[in-house]
Amino acid sequence: MSHTVRDKAKLLARVRRMKGQMEAVERSLEAEAPCGDVLQLLASIRGALAGLTGEVIEGHLHEHVVHAENDAERDKAAAELADVLRTYIR
Amino acid sequence: MSHTVRDKAKLLARVRRMKGQMEAVERSLEAEAPCGDVLQLLASIRGALAGLTGEVIEGHLHEHVVHAENDAERDKAAAELADVLRTYIR
Amino acid sequence: MSHTVRDKAKLLARVRRMKGQMEAVERSLEAEAPCGDVLQLLASIRGALAGLTGEVIEGHLHEHVVHAENDAERDKAAAELADVLRTYIR
């Protein structure tokens, strides 16, 4: 069972919390709240997104690369990971 | 008029696009899609979030720090900016 | 007196420590050390660089933007800051 299936409830809860944070940004912009508040909200979403992404990356590395069922799956999973890492490490 | 008010429609459109991307992550997790797909979606949200945050930061720097109405507003806006930058530059 | 002049000794000490870390990477590569060791060294340099950059950015924001001697200096310093932030927030 894939880690994103096993941890489905936990991951979904984190995603929905982030959606709530985005809705808070939406409300702040609509209400013309001070720009400093919008910045704080965006920074908190960034932190939540990094936490979620880090967790999914570690699960992906562990399950689909290290414990792949075969070399073909391992190669594919490693290529997916390399793609995502290029967006982070630059 | 604050930059987040002047650019309200454009900023709201970007936030709603990100919410849509987050809903796509939600659907992928619910549908037990391959973890590589979830990773790609998360990386694209990160890019969108960075773009939006960068734009709001520049507007904040320009309008509330450089062109503040008084020294008190300038100090406050600069402190808000420093707080957000600490979450990025580490 | 600019913050980079006032804090010169402290900043130079941090720069020289980072140079030492880079020389450690150089030695590891020359000695064909395990790649995991090289990665750890690179990650530690990144942390040191982020710390130093964060400190210089805050000094720059405080001294050359908030407490600029005139509007022209403030505009120039803010533009320099915006340039550097674009390399971080993406």
Next chain:
Amino acid sequence: MSHTVRDKAKLLARVRRMKGQMEAVERSLEAEAPCGDVLQLLASIRGALAGLTGEVIEGHLHEHVVHAENDAERDKAAAELADVLRTYIR
């Protein structure tokens, strides 16, 4: 042969270039150059460091995780990679 050995000359050249950039920061601080110049140099080192780290990470993932000689080496290499990624994805 490990990728850091195979690519030794190329990797050493990149590290030495970064050391040269760090020496430029050192000279700028000693000469009390404008702080904006120091910031630009630090941002360019960050870019060089990210490029080098990204390359070593991909080599590590490919050679020591995907094409490990045995499961024990694969587990160890994956754990090393996870450690480094945690410093980036936060």
